Amino acid sequence: MSTFTDKEKLSILSDLISIKSVNDDEKLVSEYLNKLFSKHGINSKIIPVGGNRTDLIAEIGSGHPVLGISGHMDVVSAGDESQWASNPFTMTERDGNLYGRGAADMKSGLAAMVIAMIEIKEQGLLKRGTIRLMATMGEEVGELGSKTFATDGTMDDVDALIIGEPSGWMIAYAHKGSMDIKLTSTGKAAHSSMPDQGYNAIDPLMDLLVKANHLFRNTDKNSQLMGPLSFNTTIFNGGNQVNSIPENATAEINIRTIPEFNNPKVEDTITKLVADENKSGAKIDMDIYMSQPSIETTGDSPLVSIAEEIGKKYYGSDVPLGAIPPVTDASNLLQSKPKEFPFIIFGPGSDSVHQVDEYVPKDMYLAFINIYEELFTGYLNN
Numbered sequence: 001m002s003t004f005t006d007k008e009k010l011s012i013l014s015d016l017i018s019i020k021s022v023n024d025d026e027k028l029v030s031e032y033l034n035k036l037f038s039k040h041g042i043n044s045k046i047i048p049v050g051g052n053r054t055d056l057i058a059e060i061g062s063g064h065p066v067l068g069i070s071g072h073m074d075v076v077s078a079g080d081e082s083q084w085a086s087n088p089f090t091m092t093e094r095d096g097n098l099y100g101r102g103a104a105d106m107k108s109g110l111a112a113m114v115i116a117m118i119e120i121k122e123q124g125l126l127k128r129g130t131i132r133l134m135a136t137m138g139e140e141v142g143e144l145g146s147k148t149f150a151t152d153g154t155m156d157d158v159d160a161l162i163i164g165e166p167s168g169w170m171i172a173y174a175h176k177g178s179m180d181i182k183l184t185s186t187g188k189a190a191h192s193s194m195p196d197q198g199y200n201a202i203d204p205l206m207d208l209l210v211k212a213n214h215l216f217r218n219t220d221k222n223s224q225l226m227g228p229l230s231f232n233t234t235i236f237n238g239g240n241q242v243n244s245i246p247e248n249a250t251a252e253i254n255i256r257t258i259p260e261f262n263n264p265k266v267e268d269t270i271t272k273l274v275a276d277e278n279k280s281g282a283k284i285d286m287d288i289y290m291s292q293p294s295i296e297t298t299g300d301s302p303l304v305s306i307a308e309e310i311g312k313k314y315y316g317s318d319v320p321l322g323a324i325p326p327v328t329d330a331s332n333l334l335q336s337k338p339k340e341f342p343f344i345i346f347g348p349g350s351d352s353v354h355q356v357d358e359y360v361p362k363d364m365y366l367a368f369i370n371i372y373e374e375l376f377t378g379y380l381n382n
Ligand SMILES: [Zn+2]
Pocket: 072, 105, 106, 139, 165, 166
């Protein structure tokens, strides 16, 4: 039995994709969901986080256990829209796939969670406990939306968490952390024929980055579940004229961290490299402007086993268990939960995330609505 027809399920996803919540304007998504929920007798609350940006919280049922479910409402930029085979903000079906920005990451996961909640409520399928949807803003940049839920008490009584990020046919209970760091080197300009009168800002920065490459890429620290840490300089700028000694150089670095080489250890390591350069006359400043820890739970909980069982039923064979590389809102939401906390990332998607012609297979999207209904009730009712 279904409250919505497939056509209605597709039109909800299509509506969400047509809302251009590109790193902003999650308020429009919240308002859409708020209306949809209220049509079906579910209360939801829009939480302002500044500007046109909001979180949304919605709940059905009461008491413990409290199952937290979460998805983000923002998407990344579509990039050069002329490269897309169809308009990124008009959901388009081709060969059984649904194309559009956010089709995979993660308006399909969000829509599937919302539809599952409504169907569970309308059909009276929940016998015990609470399902609490935490829809977040700003997941792609800064993760401020989940920070709000982690600090305003919303997560305090949550007993288990499902994030609907696009894992596809895989169940993850761990992911790497991430850090963005900017290094600014200041030197002194001079004519390049008289370099002694200046100080080359590029030299010490280059020296530091070469040392850091060596150090971070040759470490023996490795996570069995997540693999090695990754370190990359992703932006480098310096100088402005070929015959002048550069007085400025900047580099930006992204590091994907693991529990064995975590964010504080990375910070220590780079702080020392900076101090070494500065001791020999450089002037390098370090700014860590984003730092999200890795998340590693034991994966040993009824939530994981129920998800495996239901996943297998819909996928047709065993769904692999493990870790995914990208950071999710779990970095914030689970910050004060123990390692044993029941947690999974499980949601519809494909490997087209953040790319041109992003898509979700139509069958997978529709299957996940059923998967979520069985998973939410299977976990709470038993
Ligand atoms: Zn995402």
